[in-house]
Amino acid sequence: MIDSERWFLLNAAYGRAILLTQLIEQRASLQIALWHSLKSRGGDEAFAEKYDELRRLPFGSLIKIGVKEGAISKEDVDSLNQYRKLRNILVHELGDAIIFRLFTKEDSDNVIRELKSIAEDFEGFAKELLKTVEFLFELAGGNLDDVSRKLSNLLTQLGKLDVFGPPPPDLSGGRNKVKGQN
16 A cells, blocks of 8 residues: 555656646747747737637647647647647546556556656756747847846745735734733
């Protein structure tokens, strides 16, 4: 039987891979929307409309639109389709296979290792897509230094927030204060 530590590691590895699928699909949508914006010379408005449309599509449809509009090269289609196949297995089929392996073979270490490997591959693919997105962003007149600076400022501000939310209101009328506390 799998122990709680292995369950945690398995869920963490699976969760990371799934989150990276979302990142890949977001970056592919960004690439196509940026290309559309450049091609149509529609600027920010054309980009925003196209991105909003694309981010809701199934990934196979997204690839078809990207190829049709010239935003995705024929060479990249093979990589994107390979990713799509693995993503579909991960999302739709892997759960049953994992459960089967865990209960019949008690193979948790290998399952975790395989999920981590998938996540690493997805992360590398996401980085490659980001290079294209950054290139198109700069072609559209964007400044990556400005984006980096703004993100840094945002992260600094977010770091100051209490992630658990504001403290609950003191409904005791001050009767529950600890000695020495104002």
